[in-house]
Amino acid sequence: MNWDEIFAAATPELYLAFAGLIAVVLGAVLRERFATVSIKAGALILLGACALSLFNIEGGVAFNGLWETDRFTNLAKAVCYFCAGVALLIAEPYLVKERLIRYEYALLVIFASLGMGITLSANDLMTLYLGIETLSLSSYVLAAFNRDSQRSSEAGLKYFVLGALASGLILYGSSLVYGFSGSTNYDAIAQAEFGIGLVFGLVLLITGLAFKVSAAPLHVWTPDVYEGAPTPVVAFFASAPKLASMVVFATILFEAFGNAIDQWQDVILIISGASMLIGAFGALRQTNLKRLFAYSSIGNMGYALIALAAGEDIGGPALLVYMVIYALSQLGIFGVLLSMRRRGGMVEDISELSGLSSTMPWLAVCMTALVFSVAGIPPLGGFFGKLVVFQAGVEAGLWPIVIIGVIASVVSLGYYLRIIMIMWGGDKLAPFENMSGTVGITVSAATILAFPVFTVVIGWMMSLAGGSFSLG
């Protein structure tokens, strides 16, 4: 075993696993006393992992080719760890007020993040499955974290059952791929002839991965889970795992099945178009904000899939840029949702935002900017995200899907603008309880990041991600 290789390629994950295990021990020993500390400690650990990913950005190959990282994956990892850390931080006030504060929460987030790291580093179907299960199992538990709440338990159970089905599909698909290509290694699969057996394997893999990114028509779990799961958990789901799953989706299609793009491109286009349309139309009638943003996220996955369908060279950087902007703005939006607390508990209905502009102007400004950004209004970040994705689609000649995307954008403005209209035009309601510092900072920071300053960062990311994503 070559430790130099391993350290070069897998330092952040080793560190996360190690830190997570120490936290388990600490939790077992300290129990309740560790609960509040665990959140901050967990956030620190995740931010450390983020730093390590950036520090180690060139990556490498380890474990005999099971594991491969490069700048693209390390960048994605860094953003995932960062988002997970922030999601953990903004969870604390909610957990305290809802009396849900347990040290397991931080542990689950850490292990879910470890799962993300593993899937992102995977260069082999086995590694991939290992990572997906680590992520998924942690997620199921997180969704049901408020186990006394019927809705939360139901969400967790639904997520688990359907997630298990998806995992089963991935596993079955992997075994078919192994059977017909003789290898589980991406590079080896790419060399194999694309026969009928591989077709079935690929279909099952795509189905399972589309489920993980909650793309239509495999999105069915998303609204229920978003609505039922505790809000900070949704904030976490909406950001880091989405990013990780999408990048993994892209990695496996580009690396292992890049030669068969003509065969799978249509499927991705179908998924993409269905996601955009369902995301746009499905949200129109929602009154629960969490459910609304569930549909919003389905739609946004559709846009990201345009980049995926555009292929590795054109779509890869666009995909990463889009997902990073998306993940960061989701943190801000859910930060706002987390601060929607009146006496008597959390409120989630869209009408509760009424008159926010006069009761809490800064929050309303932030929410407006973030929603506009997600809706893709220039000059906000989300606009550039959509722009690069559509550009990629156009460059790849995928006109119809880009047109569908534009139409879906217009339709989705219908509900985004409704949020804004209610905030700025509705009757004044009692203000929300004071939000905690971390939530406020997160919301503000996400808002600032949504502004054009961020385009500089986008340019830098494009250049950073651009060169590293090539078929070997």
Add this chain to the structure above:
Amino acid sequence: MTLPDPLILFIVLAPGIAAAIAGLFQRFIGDRVAMLVTTITVGSAGILSLYQLFAYAFGGHHDAHHHFQHVIHLARWIDVGQFHADWAIRVDAMSIVMMAVITSVSGLVHLYSWGYMSEDPHKARFFSYLSLFTFMMLMLVTGDNLIQIFFGWEGVGLASYLLIGFWFHKDSANSASIKAFVTNRVGDFGLALGIMAAFFVFGTVELNPMLEAIKENTFEHVAPIVSFAEAATPRDASIDFLGYGVPVLELIGVLLFIGAMGKSAQFFLHVWLPDAMEGPTPVSALIHAATMVTAGVYLVCLLSPIYEYAPYASGFIALIGAVTALYAATVGMAQNDIKRVIAFSTCSQLGYMFFAAGVGAYQAAMFHLFTHAFFKALLFLGAGSVIHGMHHEQDMRRMGGVAKYMKITYAAMLIGTIAIIGLGIPHTKFGFAGFFSKDAIIETAFAAGISGVSFAQLAFWFGIIAALLTSFYSWRLIYMTFHGPMAESNHHDDAHEDDGHEDDHHAHGGKPHESPLVMLVPLILLSVGAVFAGYFFYDAFVGHHYEEFWSGAIYAAPENHVLHDKYDVAHGGINPGWVFWAPLVVTILGFLIATFTYLFNRGLGKRIADTGGPLHALFANKWYFDEIYQATFVRGTKVLGDFFWKVGDRKIIDGFGPDGLSGLAKWGASRLSAMHTGYLYHYAFVILGAAAVFGAVILINVAGAN
């Protein structure tokens, strides 16, 4: 011959600058400074351009066969591919004449307005509009391309609109300004189409290359957009228009003339001019008599090469002009508003100019334009003086006997009337301005008729009848206003009802009074013009020196020699002797009828009017044009608009567009929600079904690839 460039620049641009100063800074500089700036600027421009006209006309001999033209290029305006338009000042005989008319009349009107508008609270605005109009009119007449002409054309339209609606708190003024604007849109649409057609055919909107191409009858030096046959020449080329092969010059000529019809209030598009009298009287004098309404005549004369080779377009012009001359004269007889009488008189005189141009006597048209500017401005300003003296009474039935209160005004109005009816002794140099120009028109029309020019005979006879009517209604105006006993003195009470000035209160006990000196000076100066303008310029404009004077600015085809033919046989022409006496005879006849009806038998006219009769009703109601237009165009447009609004927009566009799409979105959203049951086995079914579909798609792709 012409002024140095800086002075020409001053004449053209200074009124614009003055308008900007008076208009934009009126709050800072106050009324008096604004009035001073504009009046002095335009007045000095008037003196300069009058000097230029005299210097040009009498200061030297020009080459009759060489086109005298001096163009000052100011800046490039539009430069897109083949499409060029410059800001330029073109100085030639045409623009020299127009500059003199515009700036001198405008200067006098500025001065006059000091008195006439003295009680108006918005003096700076008024003077700013006046100067703006002057500037735009100068841009129109000095343009060396159709685009700048169009700019000036629209600019004077704007100024006209602003000034008709100057008393914006009067509903009638607002409606009148909108009516003027909308009616002019119809004409301007034709003008714009004409310019486009010209560009299409000649590949340029610049006058010189376009007109040269026609004169030389070759497309060699221009680059047509439309592709013609190899041997095509401008005079015989035709293009497809509305499915017909139309000769290009006819098409351009008619379209441009439709623009001229709108601006110059010719038959069918004349309806706005009487209503435009809602504007202050100095505006009527300047814009709706002397200058703007003659822009159409100017345009036709300027583009004489086109019309020389467009016989149908020319015939159309002659026909419309002749009909307008007669029509407006009939209506003018039955009007009671002093300004409306003069307005219809203007309309009628413009008809004269157009049929002169239509029969090929462009010089005569320009000459009449020139003299008409003086006596018509004089008549309007005189009428304004009466209105001012009568405390804003405009109805002639409530006037009478004003002469003894307003002697100078009366004298000026008499001069104007004699000038417009064209009194003078044929074959001599004794006559007022209108005599020279109107008789020149009538003579050329007859000569053209002999030569077989279409509609020239008709134009001649219509012109003769119109001359009779002109004499009648002009004297009727004089008698009703100035002679006889004063109408019941109750006029003062209700005179204020339709009175533009809120703060208008005279302390004269209702007695008419002579206007202040500042209003009389312009009357006197214009009287000089009304008397002598014809005498001085006859030779230059249409007499023996016309070729030297116009120096190529007006083009006549080799076969067009109406100006030579207009003399009697003894003087080398072809007209019989009676043609020269006919106008004088009918003029005197008209004078006698008017004198009999309105002076010696005062009240007879009123009795005739009261008895009614269909003819009087027809005339008094302007041949029911307003009613017909109301019933057809206005109501038709409303019905059409209603249709587009209710069916086109609401049902079709909204129905399938916004409402339909949002309905679809709502429907889709509710279907999606309904599909979302929450049952796990439904979800699982969807997932597995999706997998099946994906598999099918990829299998089809693979099969297709093999």
